[in-house]
Amino acid sequence: xxxxxxxxxxxxxxxxxxxxxxxxxxxxxxxxxxxxxxxxxxxxxxxxxxxxxxxxxxxxxxxxxxxxxxxxxxxxxxxxxxxxxxxxxxxxxxxxxxxxxxxxxxxxxxxxxxxxxxxxxxxxxxxxxxxxxxxxxxxxxxxxxxxxxxxxxxxx
Numbered sequence: 001x002x003x004x005x006x007x008x009x010x011x012x013x014x015x016x017x018x019x020x021x022x023x024x025x026x027x028x029x030x031x032x033x034x035x036x037x038x039x040x041x042x043x044x045x046x047x048x049x050x051x052x053x054x055x056x057x058x059x060x061x062x063x064x065x066x067x068x069x070x071x072x073x074x075x076x077x078x079x080x081x082x083x084x085x086x087x088x089x090x091x092x093x094x095x096x097x098x099x100x101x102x103x104x105x106x107x108x109x110x111x112x113x114x115x116x117x118x119x120x121x122x123x124x125x126x127x128x129x130x131x132x133x134x135x136x137x138x139x140x141x142x143x144x145x146x147x148x149x150x151x152x153x154x155x156x
Contacts, residue, residue: 026084026122027155034058036131036149038067044153050075054090054116060147065096069133069147071116083123090116094135094147111139114147125155 026046034042040058047053055070071092078085096110118131130150137143 026127027125030127030153030155032127032151032153034131034149034151036151037062037133037147038069039149040067042151042153044073049077050086052088054092060096063096065098065110067094067096069094069114071114073116073118075120080121083121085119085121087119088116092116094133109139110137112137112145116148118148122155127153127155129153 028046030042030044030046032042034040034056038056038058038060040056042054042056044052044054052073052075053070054073055068057068059065060067069092071090073088073090075086075088078087092114094110094112094114096112098108113136114133116131116133118129120127120129128150129152131148133147135145135147137145
């Protein structure tokens with residue numbers, strides 16, 4: 001019963017947020033490309049005019065790692081004459097894995113917390129963004145590094 005209640009709560013939050021975001025000048029869902037650390041596919045789902053969920057699936061070429069990241073973003077809109085400009089901050093996680101070998105499915109796993117800081121400009125149905133991610137390395141050991149990148153998304 002607890003699981004059913006949790007699913008209903010999550011679905012109602014997501015769909016009510018999607019209804020609020022429908023009144024914005026751009027679409028609710030953005031899909032595109034990010035170049036940096038990691039490089040790959042990027043997505044953003046707007047929950048409201050200020051709240052969004054972002055995700056990226058790609059490759060960290062610097063260290064030769066598969067990467068998957070996701071997080072919550074709080075967007076602060078800035079008045080511009082055309083389009084939509086927002087500075088954002090968020091919180092999320094980053095999962096990275098070394099490519100598989102013959103003996104084991106995954107050689108090594110890395111987990112990090114991330115605090116994305118960025119700027120996004122949306123004009124019509126396309127956006128351009130730049131982001132810096134301070135990373136708190138959590139597993140297999142504690143540490144600190146940076147990620148981030150530049151990219152674009154198409155909104156629909």
